[in-house]
Amino acid sequence: MRELLERYNFDLVKALAAYNAGPQRVERYQECRHFAKTRAYVARIVHEYNRKKTAQENEAKKRRVAPKAPGVPSRAPKSSATTVPAPSPR
Numbered sequence: 001m002r003e004l005l006e007r008y009n010f011d012l013v014k015a016l017a018a019y020n021a022g023p024q025r026v027e028r029y030q031e032c033r034h035f036a037k038t039r040a041y042v043a044r045i046v047h048e049y050n051r052k053k054t055a056q057e058n059e060a061k062k063r064r065v066a067p068k069a070p071g072v073p074s075r076a077p078k079s080s081a082t083t084v085p086a087p088s089p090r
Contacts, residue, residue: 016042 001019008014008026018026021038 012046013042016045 001015004015004018004023005012007023008018014026017038020041021035025035025038
């Protein structure tokens with residue numbers, strides 16, 4: 001697949017079409033729109049990739065902004081002891 005991507009200047013659609021139908025057909029027709037099975041294959045792979053990528057991004061967002069459990073304070077509680085500033089030397 002890497003060789004096909006390089007061959008077609010990282011054009012994923014052409015590389016997938018060449019993987020499915022063969023590079024000779026892609027070069028002969030410049031695309032594989034003449035082949036319904038190849039079009040369906042490319043569409044299915046691109047759709048599946050996009051679906052998985054979106055799911056990964058959504059999962060990453062959930063991990064970054066994880067909701068806090070109920071009853072858990074957002075900060076550590078303040079100490080009940082008060083602090084007194086030290087007197088300034090004169």
